[in-house]
Amino acid sequence: MSLPFTIESQSAAARTGRITTPHGAVETPVFMPVATAGAVKSVPQDAVEELGAQIILGNTYHLYLRPGHELVRDLGGLHNFMSWERAILTDSGGFQVFSLSALRKITEDGVNFRSHLDGSSHFFTPERSIEIQIALGGDIIMAFDECTEHPADEARTRESMDLTLRWAKRCKNHFEQHNSEVPWHPAGRQALFGIVQGGMYGHLRRESAERTVEMEFDGYAVGGLSVGESREKTSEMIARTLQFLPTDKPRYVMGVGYPEEIAQYAAMGVDMMDCVLPTRAARHGLLFTSEGRLNIKNTRYARDQGPPDPRCGCKVCSRYTRAYLRHLFVTGEPLAGTLNTVHNLSFYLDTMRAVRHAICLGASSGILSGNLSSAARPERP
Amino acid sequence: MSLPFTIESQSAAARTGRITTPHGAVETPVFMPVATAGAVKSVPQDAVEELGAQIILGNTYHLYLRPGHELVRDLGGLHNFMSWERAILTDSGGFQVFSLSALRKITEDGVNFRSHLDGSSHFFTPERSIEIQIALGGDIIMAFDECTEHPADEARTRESMDLTLRWAKRCKNHFEQHNSEVPWHPAGRQALFGIVQGGMYGHLRRESAERTVEMEFDGYAVGGLSVGESREKTSEMIARTLQFLPTDKPRYVMGVGYPEEIAQYAAMGVDMMDCVLPTRAARHGLLFTSEGRLNIKNTRYARDQGPPDPRCGCKVCSRYTRAYLRHLFVTGEPLAGTLNTVHNLSFYLDTMRAVRHAICLGASSGILSGNLSSAARPERP
Numbered sequence: 001m002s003l004p005f006t007i008e009s010q011s012a013a014a015r016t017g018r019i020t021t022p023h024g025a026v027e028t029p030v031f032m033p034v035a036t037a038g039a040v041k042s043v044p045q046d047a048v049e050e051l052g053a054q055i056i057l058g059n060t061y062h063l064y065l066r067p068g069h070e071l072v073r074d075l076g077g078l079h080n081f082m083s084w085e086r087a088i089l090t091d092s093g094g095f096q097v098f099s100l101s102a103l104r105k106i107t108e109d110g111v112n113f114r115s116h117l118d119g120s121s122h123f124f125t126p127e128r129s130i131e132i133q134i135a136l137g138g139d140i141i142m143a144f145d146e147c148t149e150h151p152a153d154e155a156r157t158r159e160s161m162d163l164t165l166r167w168a169k170r171c172k173n174h175f176e177q178h179n180s181e182v183p184w185h186p187a188g189r190q191a192l193f194g195i196v197q198g199g200m201y202g203h204l205r206r207e208s209a210e211r212t213v214e215m216e217f218d219g220y221a222v223g224g225l226s227v228g229e230s231r232e233k234t235s236e237m238i239a240r241t242l243q244f245l246p247t248d249k250p251r252y253v254m255g256v257g258y259p260e261e262i263a264q265y266a267a268m269g270v271d272m273m274d275c276v277l278p279t280r281a282a283r284h285g286l287l288f289t290s291e292g293r294l295n296i297k298n299t300r301y302a303r304d305q306g307p308p309d310p311r312c313g314c315k316v317c318s319r320y321t322r323a324y325l326r327h328l329f330v331t332g333e334p335l336a337g338t339l340n341t342v343h344n345l346s347f348y349l350d351t352m353r354a355v356r357h358a359i360c361l362g363a364s365s366g367i368l369s370g371n372l373s374s375a376a377r378p379e380r381p
Numbered sequence: 382m383s384l385p386f387t388i389e390s391q392s393a394a395a396r397t398g399r400i401t402t403p404h405g406a407v408e409t410p411v412f413m414p415v416a417t418a419g420a421v422k423s424v425p426q427d428a429v430e431e432l433g434a435q436i437i438l439g440n441t442y443h444l445y446l447r448p449g450h451e452l453v454r455d456l457g458g459l460h461n462f463m464s465w466e467r468a469i470l471t472d473s474g475g476f477q478v479f480s481l482s483a484l485r486k487i488t489e490d491g492v493n494f495r496s497h498l499d500g501s502s503h504f505f506t507p508e509r510s511i512e513i514q515i516a517l518g519g520d521i522i523m524a525f526d527e528c529t530e531h532p533a534d535e536a537r538t539r540e541s542m543d544l545t546l547r548w549a550k551r552c553k554n555h556f557e558q559h560n561s562e563v564p565w566h567p568a569g570r571q572a573l574f575g576i577v578q579g580g581m582y583g584h585l586r587r588e589s590a591e592r593t594v595e596m597e598f599d600g601y602a603v604g605g606l607s608v609g610e611s612r613e614k615t616s617e618m619i620a621r622t623l624q625f626l627p628t629d630k631p632r633y634v635m636g637v638g639y640p641e642e643i644a645q646y647a648a649m650g651v652d653m654m655d656c657v658l659p660t661r662a663a664r665h666g667l668l669f670t671s672e673g674r675l676n677i678k679n680t681r682y683a684r685d686q687g688p689p690d691p692r693c694g695c696k697v698c699s700r701y702t703r704a705y706l707r708h709l710f711v712t713g714e715p716l717a718g719t720l721n722t723v724h725n726l727s728f729y730l731d732t733m734r735a736v737r738h739a740i741c742l743g744a745s746s747g748i749l750s751g752n753l754s755s756a757a758r759p760e761r762p
Contacts, residue, residue, distance in 0.1 A: 038708065042715040045700065067683065067708045075686060075704055083700045302448065305456060319426065319464045323456055327419065327448045334423040334718055 003140070003191035003218040005250050011362040013242075013269040014355075019250055021087040021139035022188025023079060026054045028250065029266035029359075031352045032089060032274040033345050037062045038072075038082040041279050042337040043345070045084055050315070051345050052353070055087035055139070057274045060132055061096030064122075065115055069135040077137030077183030089274075090138035092129045092171075092195075094145050095223075095255070106146065108163070126170040130178065134190065137183040142221060143171040145195040150227040157199035161208050164197045172215055191218035193252060199224060200233055202240040209244035219250035219272075226255045235264065242269050259288055259351050266355045278348045282340035285329045288347045294322075296340065301326040314346035384521070384572035384599040386631050392743045394623075394650040395736075400631055402468040402520035403569025404460060407435045409631065410647035410740075412733045413470060413655040414726050418443045419453075419463040422660050423718040424726070426465055431696070432726050433734070436468035436520070438655045441513055442477030445503075446496055450516040458518025458564030470655075471519035473510045473552075473576075475526050476604075476636070487527065489544070507551040511559065515571065518564040523602060524552040526576040531608040538580035542589050545578045553596055572599035574633060580605060581614055583621040590625035600631035600653075607636045616645065623650050640669050640732050647736045659729045663721035666710045669728045675703075677721065682707040695727035 004020040005028075019026040033040050033048060035056045040048050048056065058078055063069060067081075075081045078088055094111075097104060101113035101122075110125030129144035144167050148160040175192045182190050194217035198204035212220060222241045225234050238253055245251050252272035253265055262273050278288065287294040289309035294301075296308070304322035316325075316339045328336035385401040386409075400407040414421050414429060416437045421429050429437065439459055444450060448462075456462045459469055475492075478485060482494035482503075491506030510525035525548050529541040556573045563571050575598035579585035593601060603622045606615050619634055626632050633653035634646055643654050659669065668675040670690035675682075677689070685703035697706075697720045709717035 037712050037714060038705070039714045039716045042719070044696075044716060044719060046696065062712075066712050067704075071684060071704075075684065075702070081702075081705055081708075083702075083705065303452060303456065315425075315427065321456070321462075321464075323448075323452075324419070324462055324464065327462075331418050331443075331447050333418060333420045334715055335420045335425060337715055338423070338425060338719060 003250070005219070005248065007248070009360045009362075011359045012267070014267045014359045015247075015269060015271070016356045016359045017250075017271060019087075019271075021055070021191070022184065023085060023087045023139050024054060026087050027356060028271040029262075029352055029355055030055060030272050031262055031348045032057045032272065033348075034059070034274055034276045034279055035082070035084075035088075036276075037066060038078060040341070040345070041283065042334070042341045045082065047315075047342055048084075048345070049086070051342065052349050053086070053345070055089060056084065058088055058090045058136065058138060059096060060090050060093035060129065060136065061100065063090075063136055064093060064132050065117055069132040073135035073137070073183050077135075079137060079184070087140070088138040089140040089272075090133045090136050090142065091254070092142040092144040093124055093132065094129070094142075095147050097124055098147050098149075106163075108166075110144075126167040127174040130171050130174045130192075134175075134178055134181050135183070138190065139188075140191045140193060140219065141175075143168045143192065143194050143217070145197060145223055147227065148197055148199045148224050150200070150224075150229055152199050154199075154201055154204070157197075157201055157204055161197045161199070161204055164195065165208065165211050168194050168212060168215060168217075172217070193217050193219040193221050193250075195221045195223040195254070196241050196245075197224045198237075198241070200229055200237060202237070205237055205240045206244050209241050213244070213246060217249075219252060220245045221252040221254050221272075222270075223254050225253065226257065231261065234261075235268070238265055238268060238270065259348060262348070263351055263355050266352070266359070278344035279341050282344040283337045285336070285340065287325075287340060288344050290347075296322065296325050296336075297329050298326070308343050309347065312343065312347060312350070314343055314350075316340075316343040316346070384631070386600070386629065388629070390741045390743075392740045393648070395648045395740045396628075396650060396652070397737045397740045398631075398652060400468075400652075402436070402572070403565065404466060404468045404520050405435060407468050408737060409652040410643075410733055410736055411436060411653050412643055412729045413438045413653065414729075415440070415655055415657045415660055416463070416465075416469075417657075418447060419459060421722070421726070422664065423715070423722045426463065428696075428723055429465075429726070430467070432723065433730050434467070434726070436470060437465065439469055439471045439517065439519060440477060441471050441474035441510065441517065442481065444471075444517055445474060445513050446498055450513040454516035454518070454564050458516075460518060460565070468521070469517075469519040470521040470653075471514045471517050471523065472635070473514065473523040473525040474505055475510070475523075476528050478505055479528050479530075487544075489547075491525075507548040508555040511552050511555045511573075515556075515559055515562050516564070519571065520569075521572045521574060521600065522556075524549045524573065524575050524598070526578060526604055528608065529578055529580045529605050531581070531605075531610055533580050535582055535585070538578075538582055538585055542578045542580070542585055545576065546589065546592050549575050549593060549596060549598075553598070574598050574600040574602050574631075576602045576604040576635070577622050577626075578605045579618075579622070581610055581618060583618070586618055586621045587625050590622050594625070594627060598630070600633060601626045602633040602635050603651075604635050606634065607638065612642065615642075616649070619646055619649060619651065640729060643729070644732055644736050647733070647740070659725035660722050663725040664718045666717070666721065668706075668721060669725050671728075677703065677706050678710050679707070689724050690728065693724065693728060693731070695724050695731075697721075697724040697727070
């Protein structure tokens with residue numbers, strides 16, 4: 001009944017593998033582009049396929065509000081609704097409830113919140129989140145957790161962690177009773193991942209990991225990171241968590257990061273990551289390249305006939321110049337968002353392809369300290 | 382030295398033909414998608430190619446303001462700048478100066494105007510318009526004309542027409558002296574079209590046509606239409622103009638129209654048309670289909686699993702549902718603009734393909750009174 005996950009090669013802590021979902025295989029370590037409301041912003045599905053994305057992430061909070069999970073379920077689930085035949089992971093809605101909604105009130109039962117769109121009142125419980133995610137029909141769904149705020153003292157962090165653990169159990173119970181209600185039943189079975197919290201406290205990370213693993217999920221996520229802590233702290237908390245997670249299940253770090261971070265975390269043994277950074281930065285004219293970050297609106301690119309990234313083979317770098325992309329951005333042409341996003345996603349997915357290749361070659365340490373980390377250099381001088 | 386134009390079939394007044402530009406052949410009658418500032422809004426160049434567009438239209442006014450014609454020239458011309466290897470037509474900037482700019486002042490010499498972007502002051506003369514268009518390097522460029530306002534009395538219309546005729550002569554003179562300065566010289570020669578004005582007065586249309594033809598341009602446009610007159614009047618003025626234009630040169634009606642109009646004008650013997658309608662309407666959620674116009678934001682489409690147009694084979698209709706397109710539009714996803722535009726342009730280009738086919742079959746009247754005109758039906762009840 002569990003999610004098939006095979007490890008294909010290992011190099012130190014890093015590993016490459018393959019998750020077999022009801023909607024195709026996912027080679028790991030994988031970066032998942034974010035398709036918030038059922039679309040990778042500005043990029044048509046065929047272009048996302050061409051980029052080689054094998055799995056994308058949909059946001060439960062957004063899809064619940066619009067178009068509504070019942071509509072999506074009635075139209076065959078999210079794959080069918082958005083015409084995406086490959087794998088989908090949905091988050092639990094927890095993070096957006098905590099970061100986007102207004103006037104939220106947390107009780108043992110769940111979270112009362114107001115929509116950031118129209119102020120309407122809603123109530124999410126662990127059971128409700130799972131119900132919505134079953135209706136959306138992602139291949140992998142996530143337990144409903146409380147993302148502990150940062151900073152938080154140890155007592156508060158433990159309290160929040162304990163709530164997440166109690167909610168995780170409720171999520172699992174509800175999922176076991178209802179997972180056959182997925183729109184594409186019986187073509188396969190959804191997988192449910194647990195989420196480790198514990199804030200910035202290593203011993204709480206360990207406790208959270210061990211107690212989450214006891215409940216036996218299909219995979220484990222490290223949540224509560226990228227909430228304002230230093231990059232060193234993020235990395236430390238990932239390390240402090242990973243060592244207590246089973247090696248034979250996918251390990252997913254949520255909401256990270258810059259290109260050099262995703263390469264680094266993959267080297268540490270992380271199998272899955274997602275982040276809005278490549279798509280959001282693209283819409284603000286920030287391109288990730290092998291030569292560092294490039295702010296395309298800069299005047300210096302006005303007559304630059306080079307491609308965005310001379311070492312990139314994506315459709316954008318093969319066809320367009322920096323001068324043209326700058327022009328599109330400064331004139332507000334909507335095509336700017338599309339082209340910038342295609343390049344940034346290409347860069348992220350290429351980064352993960354290179355990481356997988358390096359791990360297969362048993363050379364992960366080499367590639368990580370070499371070319372890939374240069375991708376994270378700040379704007380060129 | 383003239384623009385090669387061969388007529389390949391005729392049916393009553395309609396004809397199919399082929400214009401051979403320095404950047405490829407253009408089958409006529411043709412609809413030219415508008416790429417205002419060097420981009421068909423929301424649609425990457427490869428997608429415009431896939432739609433089968435053989436020529437697109439760039440707006441001189443917009444490109445002059447941003448990124449500037451000198452920059453475009455220095456980077457090899459508009460084809461190179463925007464990475465579009467097929468044909469381009471640029472307008473003269475006249476229409477935008479009259480419709481977009483502020484505080485314009487017209488003299489015999491030219492037009493003083495302020496940019497709609499930043500209020501900066503600019504001066505366009507016929508020579509300046511040609512200079513800019515040579516720098517942009519379109520395959521076909523247009524004489525700088527005054528688009529007579531509507532309504533206008535006969536005296537005012539004649540005065541405006543006379544000014545356009547004097548400007549046309551100056552454009553031709555300047556073009557003959559400078560056309561070898563095109564960025565892609567000596568790969569070919571730009572073509573210059575004259576523009577017929579004359580407002581809503583048939584005898585002035587005749588006089589404007591005859592006097593423009595005397596100057597010997599590579600093709601002739603009918604300007605000053607779609608300025609608020611009735612559709613019958615547009616059609617009448619086109620007819621009153623076409624009969625005085627040579628049959629062996631391309632005839633171009635500027636700024637039209639709805640799908641059934643472009644089919645009708647092609648049947649009348651028009652070879653070229655352009656309009657922002659398919660692209661602009663798409664961004665407002667209005668789709669043109671074989672079943673009539675479809676306002677995609679309408680609640681009735683929320684659960685509609687049919688394609689936008691069941692008789693359309695475009696990439697959007699092959700993959701996405703009305704329900705999904707409605708969701709994208711109402712949530713403000715930028716992908717909505719891309720997908721709606723791809724469909725609308727596909728519908729327009731398919732319409733012209735069908736018209737060309739019908740003309741070849743000698744059945745233009747049949748197809749025009751039949752299927753195609755249904756495309757123009759208002760929103761379904």
